[in-house]
Amino acid sequence: MANSNLIESAYTYIRNKIRAGELLPGTLLSENELAEALSMSRTPIRAAISRLETEGLLATLKNRGVLVKEVSLKEAMDTVELLFIFQKQAVEQMKDGGEKPDLKRLKELIDRQLEAERHNQYSRYLESAMEFVGCFTRVLNNTAISRIVDISVEKLVLYGTVNYIRTPHEPHYSANRQHPSIYEALLKEDYDAILQTITDAHNRNQQRMLRLARI
Template sequence: MAQQTAAKDRAYRYTKDRVLNGTFAGGELISEGQVADALGMSRTPVREAFLRLEAEGLLRLYPKRGAVVVPVSAREVEAVLEARELIESHAVTKLLAKPAAVREAAVARLRELLAAQTELRERGDVRGFVDADRRFHSTIVAEADNPILSELYESLRDRQLRMGVDALVRDPDRPRTIHREHTELVELIERGEPDAFRSRLAHHLGGTRRTLLGP
């Protein structure tokens, strides 16, 4: 039983990672046999992994044919970015109402993440950069000290990763743009300018929208 569970979990992680990093692209048909052969296991745990991923909305199963990777829709892109803008703007408003020492500590953490992003960008680590991008924004959200908002934001993780990787593939210069705009956002937090932050955040997220959906 333990071996069966371990095999199912391994098939799940393997397939999900490849959906999130774009190796299995939206609209692509993948088969149980394809994943089973790659992992050296039977098809049974792969079938169970596929069912789990279908429940998460990442795959659409077709009996005897395999599974199609569900593409990120335009509606989903708009919904995720709208939710992010609302949550992050609220978080910064709360952060800037806190004592100066708290704000300074938050800025220091964000600058550390900016340095990590620079290193990942220079190494050409797309998945690592997208993860760092998400950590940057999650750090801002955490400053709201609202566990429900943080949980809601965390639930967007898989969608953010897929959208982020897709945007970087479409626009190789996007990491440089993201890093520059992240730096501007941190500077606005440091100066205590919530209105300017909200405006700049909307522009920043709009860049992802334009890259994925067009002008």
């Protein structure tokens, strides 16, 4: 296996553990333990850690190890605000006759979200819901925005997973109501309805994040 493949394997392993809530914020990781668990040298482990640091998921602490970072409430709310701006921009572009999102892919992601809720697989739900946002905003055809969206998605998946673990009795899976509404409006090319849906959802999400932060 090429070194680049080892790096990708280590990156995916650590990221998936974080996404699934198996490595919670505050957890200290060891390069040696990761290398042993993955049966590889520390070189690809370090490269994977560096990549995850760039994405804001890890931080190297001198002589202590690697810390799984907490996504703060402000950081999460700022990220949600940024994605909201990109989604509005995508809708306005569609209204002006621009590119439309891949409807088949959006439907597949909605189906995955709904299935994840039926089986109480919150991590899978979050990944699908965030991928829906990425697919929706991809119509902007802007590489810089796509990179920002990808990093934002990683942060919100982590924040959402931790929030789900900490507030198990609160209602979750809100995108399972929002995204089907967006999809149906896309079929009708009702862009005002889409804008209203994402605006209402954004306002609810901001209020909910503030409320849950006080629990």
